[in-house]
Amino acid sequence: MNGRSAFSRLGTVAVLLLAGCVGPQVQPSPAPPVPEAQTLPPRVPAAPRISPAPVAPSATERFFPDFVAVIAKPGDTLSSLAARYLNDPSLDWRIAEFNGISVVKPGQGVIVPLKPLAPGGVTPEGYQTVPVLVYHKFSKRTSDRMTVREDAFEEQMAFLKRNGYRVITLDDLFAFLDGKRPIPSKSVVITFDDGWRSMYEIAYPILRKYGYPATLFVYTDLIRPSASTLDWDKIREMARNGMDIQCHTKTHRSLGKIEADESFQEYFEAIRAELVESARIIKRQTNKDVKYLAYPFGDTNSLVIAMAGRLGFQGAVTVVRAGNPFFADDFRVGRAMIYGNFDLKDFQNNLGWITDEGMK
Amino acid sequence: MPLSARWTSVALLLLLSGCAVPATVRREPPGSKPPLQESPTPEAPVVAKPVPERPLGATPAPPPPDPFSSLPGRFREKALSEERQSDARAALAYWRVVLAFLPEDPEAAGRVAALEREIRLQAMEHLRKGKEQYREGRYADARKEFLVALAYDPFLEEAADYLKHELARQDVRTYVTKEGDTPASVAREFYNDPGKDFLVAYFNGLGAGAPLRPGTQLTLPLLDIPVAGGPRVPPSANSPVLSLAPTPAPSTSRGPSPKSPLGRSTSPDDALDKARASLHAGEYQKAAALAEQALDKLPASREAKELRNAAYYQLGTDYLRKQEYPEALRMFQKVEASYKDQKEMVARVESRLQKEAESHYAAGAKRFLAEDLEGAVKEWEITLKLDPAHPKARKDLERARRMLEQVKAM
Numbered sequence: 160m161n162g163r164s165a166f167s168r169l170g171t172v173a174v175l176l177l178a179g180c181v182g183p184q185v186q187p188s189p190a191p192p193v194p195e196a197q198t199l200p201p202r203v204p205a206a207p208r209i210s211p212a213p214v215a216p217s218a219t220e221r222f223f224p225d226f227v228a229v230i231a232k233p234g235d236t237l238s239s240l241a242a243r244y245l246n247d248p249s250l251d252w253r254i255a256e257f258n259g260i261s262v263v264k265p266g267q268g269v270i271v272p273l274k275p276l277a278p279g280g281v282t283p284e285g286y287q288t289v290p291v292l293v294y295h296k297f298s299k300r301t302s303d304r305m306t307v308r309e310d311a312f313e314e315q316m317a318f319l320k321r322n323g324y325r326v327i328t329l330d331d332l333f334a335f336l337d338g339k340r341p342i343p344s345k346s347v348v349i350t351f352d353d354g355w356r357s358m359y360e361i362a363y364p365i366l367r368k369y370g371y372p373a374t375l376f377v378y379t380d381l382i383r384p385s386a387s388t389l390d391w392d393k394i395r396e397m398a399r400n401g402m403d404i405q406c407h408t409k410t411h412r413s414l415g416k417i418e419a420d421e422s423f424q425e426y427f428e429a430i431r432a433e434l435v436e437s438a439r440i441i442k443r444q445t446n447k448d449v450k451y452l453a454y455p456f457g458d459t460n461s462l463v464i465a466m467a468g469r470l471g472f473q474g475a476v477t478v479v480r481a482g483n484p485f486f487a488d489d490f491r492v493g494r495a496m497i498y499g500n501f502d503l504k505d506f507q508n509n510l511g512w513i514t515d516e517g518m519k
Numbered sequence: 520m521p522l523s524a525r526w527t528s529v530a531l532l533l534l535l536s537g538c539a540v541p542a543t544v545r546r547e548p549p550g551s552k553p554p555l556q557e558s559p560t561p562e563a564p565v566v567a568k569p570v571p572e573r574p575l576g577a578t579p580a581p582p583p584p585d586p587f588s589s590l591p592g593r594f595r596e597k598a599l600s601e602e603r604q605s606d607a608r609a610a611l612a613y614w615r616v617v618l619a620f621l622p623e624d625p626e627a628a629g630r631v632a633a634l635e636r637e638i639r640l641q642a643m644e645h646l647r648k649g650k651e652q653y654r655e656g657r658y659a660d661a662r663k664e665f666l667v668a669l670a671y672d673p674f675l676e677e678a679a680d681y682l683k684h685e686l687a688r689q690d691v692r693t694y695v696t697k698e699g700d701t702p703a704s705v706a707r708e709f710y711n712d713p714g715k716d717f718l719v720a721y722f723n724g725l726g727a728g729a730p731l732r733p734g735t736q737l738t739l740p741l742l743d744i745p746v747a748g749g750p751r752v753p754p755s756a757n758s759p760v761l762s763l764a765p766t767p768a769p770s771t772s773r774g775p776s777p778k779s780p781l782g783r784s785t786s787p788d789d790a791l792d793k794a795r796a797s798l799h800a801g802e803y804q805k806a807a808a809l810a811e812q813a814l815d816k817l818p819a820s821r822e823a824k825e826l827r828n829a830a831y832y833q834l835g836t837d838y839l840r841k842q843e844y845p846e847a848l849r850m851f852q853k854v855e856a857s858y859k860d861q862k863e864m865v866a867r868v869e870s871r872l873q874k875e876a877e878s879h880y881a882a883g884a885k886r887f888l889a890e891d892l893e894g895a896v897k898e899w900e901i902t903l904k905l906d907p908a909h910p911k912a913r914k915d916l917e918r919a920r921r922m923l924e925q926v927k928a929m
Contacts, residue, residue, distance in 0.1 A: 219586060223619045230586045257612075259597070268590045270616055276609065279679055281669040283606050338679060416747040424717065426744070461690035465740035469722060486682035490690070517659060517801065518666045 227271040231263045244271045252325065252343035261323075275341040279485040285515035288482025289332055291348040291494040292509065293453075297361035302499030309361045315497070315506050316369050319347060324510065326371040329403055329451055333474045336489055345512045349373040350476065350494065352407055352453055354381045354389040363397055376407035376453035376476075379440045391444045398445045405451040406441060406472075408433040415458030430463055434470050451475060457494075464490040482511050591620040591627075598630065607634050607641075608671060642672035649681060656859070657833070659801030662686055688795075691722075691738050696731040705731070709739050743822065745788045790816075794826045803837065806830035807853075828858040835864060844872045845905060876906035883915070892923045 219230040227244050229235075237251035240263065245253070255261055257272045280287025296306040319326060325343045332348050334340035349366070351358050354377040366373055375397065381388050398404050408414065414433060417426045438449040450473045454463070457478030467475055467490060474489040481493030495509035598613035611634040618627040649664030661681070668678040694709055702716035702725055710718070720726065723737050731737075794809035807830035813823040835850035848868045854861045883898030899916040902909050 221587065225615065226619075228587055228590060228616075228620075266586075268587055268593075270590070270594070272612070275673075276612055277673040279669060279673055281666055281673060282608070283604075283670045286666060286669075338683070413747060416745050418747050423715070427718070460744050461741040462744060464690045465722060465738075486679070486687070488687055491688070518663055518670075 224273075226273055229269050229271055231265055231267045231269055233265040235263055235265070237263055240269065240271055245273070253341075256344065278341045279338060280335075280341070280344075280513075281485075285513045285518060286484050287342075287344065287346075288484050288512060288514055289327075289335065289342070289346050289348060290482045290510050290512065291329075291332065291350060291476060291492060293350045293352055293476075293478065293494045293496050294358070294362065295352050295496075296355045297357040298499075299361065304498050304500065306357075306499045307497060307501075308499065309365075311499070311501070312362055313365050314503060316365055316371065318503060318506065319371075319510075320369060324512075326369075326373075328372045329374045329405070332483065332492070333451070333489065336474070336483065336485055336487055336492075338485060345510075347510060347512070350453070351375045353378060353411070354394070354407075356385075356387055356389050356393075359389055359393045359397065363402070367400065372401055372403065374403040374405055374451070376405050376451075377437075377441065378407040378409065378411040378455065379437045380410050395445055398447060404441055404445050404447060404449075405453065406434065406437045406449045407453045408455055409437040409440070411455045413456050413458040414454055414463045415456075415460045427462070431466060431470075434467060434472070438470070453494075454478075459491070480509070482514065484514075587620065591617045591624075595627070602630075607638050608673065610634055611638065638671045642668045642675050642678075645671065646675060646678050649678065653681065653685065656829070657836070658686055658798075689741070691740050694737045694739050696733055696735040696737060698733045700731045700733070702729065702731070705737060705739075710742060715742075791820070791823060791826065794823075794830070798826060798830055798833070801833075803830045803833040807834065824855065825858075828854045828861075832859060832861070832864075835868070839864075839868060839871075842871075844868055844875060848872060872905045876902045876909050876912070879905065880909060880912050880915075883912070883919075887915070887919060892919055892926065895919045896923060 219232065221228045229240060229244070231240070237254050237260075238248040240254055241250040242248040253275060254263075254269060254271050257276065258269055260267075260269070263269055294307055294312070297309060297312060298306050299309050302308040302311065318324075322345075324345045324347050326349055327342055327346045329348055329350070331340060331342055331346070335342045335346075349371060350373065351362065354375065358375065375394070377389070377394065382391060382394065384390065394402075394404060410433065412418075412429070412433065414430050417423065421429070434452065441447070441449050452467055452472050452475040454475060454477055459475065459477065464475070472490075474492060476492040476494050478496055479491070479493040480495045483492055487493070497506060497509065594613045594616040598610045598617060601607075601610035601613060611631065614627050614630045614634065617624060618631050621627060645664045645668035649661045649668060652658075652661035652664060665678040665681050665686075668675055669682075672678075692709075694705060696705065702719040703713040705719045706715040707713040719737060719739065720729070722740060725731075790809045790813040794806045794813060797803070797806035797809060807827060810823050810827035810830055813820060814827060817823055831850045831853040835847045835854065838844070838847035838850060848865065851861060851864045851868060854864075856862055879898045879902040883895045883902060886892075886894035886898060896916060896919050899912045899919065902912040903916065906912070
C-alpha cells in the first residue's frame with residue numbers, strides 16, 4: 160500500500176527516537192543512560208494484518224490483483240470471508256462497505272477488496288473522525304454530572320449497536336492516526352477515567368454483554384482499599400478479559416500547570432514522577448505495558464508532551480470535545496465527556512464520524 | 520509471521536491468483552483445458568490417443584452458468600452511481616471490477632483510463648495549490664487543498680504528510696549548536712535562563728556540563744506553562760516559545776462545538792488557545808478578537824502579538840482577494856510593520872486604492888460633464904471612501920452637492 164510507507168517511515172523514526180538513536184547525532188561521548196526512557200517498551204510498528212492466506216481457486220472464487228470475487232457458500236459470513244481472504248475476521252466491514260451490504264447470503268457474489276479504498280478516511284463527502292468517549296462514575300439509580308445511571312449507559316451502548324457504530328480499541332485508533340490501519344466508518348472508542356468501583360460493577364458487565372472493547376485510565380493513588388474505588392484484583396480481572404489498562408498519572412495533579420508554590424525544577428521532577436511511577440505500578444500490577452496517557456483534567460503543554468514522548472508513551476488523550484481525523488495530534492487526542500445528565504440526543508451529538516469542516 | 524514466511528505466502532498467493540499476468544487478461548475458470556503447446560515434445564505420441572466416441576445425434580452438454588455473471592452489471596451500476604455523485608475514486612474502484620470481468624468492455628476500459636487520468640491530475644493540482652498556500656502561511660486554505668487532494672487520491676503520501684506533520688502544532692524546536700556551546704549556554708539562549716540546562720541535558724541524553732560539538736542538533740521543548748490559579752509565565756523576549764502552525768483536531772460538524780467540559784473561566788491562556796485554534800480553523804476575525812483579549816491582560820505576550828498579527832494579516836489577505844481595498848488596508852495597518860511583508864502589503868493596497876479612487880473620480884467627472892449631478896456625487900463619495908486624501912475629489916464633491924441643492928431648490 161503506497162500510503163503506508165510515509166507513515167511507516169514515521170513509525171521507524173518513532174522507534175529510533177524511543178530507542179535513543181536520534182537526538183544528539185554528533186555527540187562524541189556515549190550518552191548517559193536515561194532510565195526513564197526505558198520505562199515503556201519501544202514502539203513497534205503494528206504487524207500488517209493483511210496477508211491473505213493462500214487459497215486454491217475454485218469455481219466459486221476468482222482472484223484478481225486488487226480483489227477476490229467469491230460466491231458465498233452456506234455458512235459464510237462477512238467475518239468468515241474476511242478471515243479467509245484478508246486473514247483478519249475484524250475486516251468484515253471492508254467487504255460490507257465495498258459491496259454495500261450488511262450480511263452475505265449463500266450464492267451471493269461478493270467482492271473482497273485486498274486493499275482499503277481510503278486508508279485515511281478522506282472521501283469527497285468529507286473526512287472520517289473518530290469520537291472517543293470518556294466516562295467516570297456510574298450509579299444504579301442516581302446521576303450527576305460525572306455519574307451516569309446504569310440504564311442510561313445501557314441505552315447508549317444499545318444505541319451504538321443499533322445504529323451500526325463499531326467500537327474499536329485505542330490501539331486501533333492510534334494505528335489509524337499513524338496511517339497504519341484503516342478502520343470502519345462509524346468507529347468509536349470507549350474509555351473510562353480514574354478507577355471507580357462503579358465502573359466495574361455497572362459499566363463492565365454491560366460492555367461484556369455487547370462485546371465492546373474499552374480502555375481504563377487509572378490514576379494509581381486512587382487504587383486503594385475503599386468501598387468506592389477499584390482494587391488491583393478487579394483491574395487484573397478486567398485486563399484478563401480484554402480491558403486495556405492505561406495511565407492517568409499517580410496523583411491526578413494537573414500536568415499542564417505549575418503550582419503557585421512550586422519552582423520550575425520541582426514542577427519538572429513532579430510531572431516526570433507522575434508519569435514514570437504510575438507506568439511502573441501499572442506494569443507491575445497487570446504485567447502489561449503502558450502506552451497511552453490521559454492528562455488529568457485534560458491539561459497539558461509542550462513540555463509534558465515532549466516528556467511523555469521521551470518516556471515512550473505513544474499517544475495521549477485530552478478532554479477536548481472533538482472527533483479525531485487521521486491527522487490529529489497523537490498527543491492531543493480529543494475525547495467527549497459523557498455526563499450523567501445527557502439524554503440520548505446529547506449522546507448522539509458526540510458521535511460525529513464524518514465532517515467536511517475546512518474542506519468545502 | 521516471519522518475514523520470509525510472509526513473502527512465501529504472498530508469492531504463493533500471486534501464483535495462485537495469477538497476479539503476475541495483466542489484469543486485463545481474463546483467467547480461465549478452474550477445470551478448463553490447458554493451453555495448447557506450440558511445439559510438441561519429441562516424446563509426443565505419433566498416434567493420437569483414442570477419443571471416446573460421442574453417440575450420434577447427441578448434443579454437447581451446455582456449459583454451466585457462470586456464477587459470477589451478475590457481478591459486472593451490479594458493479595457497473597455502482598460505478599455509474601458514484602460518478603453521478605462525483606466520487607471518482609470509488610467509481611474507479613468499481614469500474615476496475617467490471618473491467619476485470621469484462622476486459623473487452625469498451626465503456627469500462629474507457630472509464631478506467633479517464634478516471635485514472637482525472638484523479639492523477641486533480642490530486643496533483645490540489646497538492647500543488649496546498650503547498651503554495653502553505654508556503655504563504657495560509658494554513659487553513661492549504662489544509663483544505665491537501666484534504667481535497669487526498670479525496671482524489673487517498674494514497675498521496677505528500678498530502679497526508681503535510682496534514683499530519685507540517686501543519687501540526689510543534690511542541691519542540693531544534694537547535695543547532697555553535698562553537699563553545701554548553702547545555703547552560705543553550706539554555707540561556709533558548710530559554711533565557713542558564714538554570715534550565717537540565718532540560719537541555721534531559722531531552723538530549725547529555726551529561727550536565729558536557730561540551731557540545733558544533734553542529735549538533737538538539738531537541739528542545741517549548742515552554743509556555745501557566746501557573747495554577749495565577750497569571751501565565753511570561754515568555755522572555757527572546758524565548759522562541761511561539762508555535763504558529765498548530766492544527767488542532769477539528770470538531771465534528773455533527774457534534775457540538777468544542778468547549779471545555781471542565782467549565783474553566785476565560786483566562787488569557789484560554790483566549791490564546793482559542794485564538795490559535797480559530798486562526799487555524801480559518802476564523803480570523805474571531806482569532807483577532809481573542810488575541811486582542813489576551814493582549815489586554817498580557818500586553819507583553821509575544822505569542823498573543825504574533826497571533827494578532829497573523830489573524831489581521833489573513834483578514835487583510837482575504838479582503839484583498841475580494842478586492843475590498845479599504846478593509847484590506849485597515850487590517851494590514853493593524854499588523855506590526857515587522858511582521859512578514861506588512862509594509863509591502865500596505866503599499867500594494869494603497870496603490871490599488873489610489874487606482875480605484877482615480878477611476879471613480881474620472882467616472883464622477885464624466886457624469887458631472889453630462890450634467891448628472893447625483894451620479895457625480897455618488898462617484899466622488901466612493902472616491903473619497905477609497906482615498907480620503909484625494910487631491911480633487913473633496914472640493915469637487917462639495918461643489919457638486921451645492922449645485923445639486925441649488926437645482927433642487929429651483
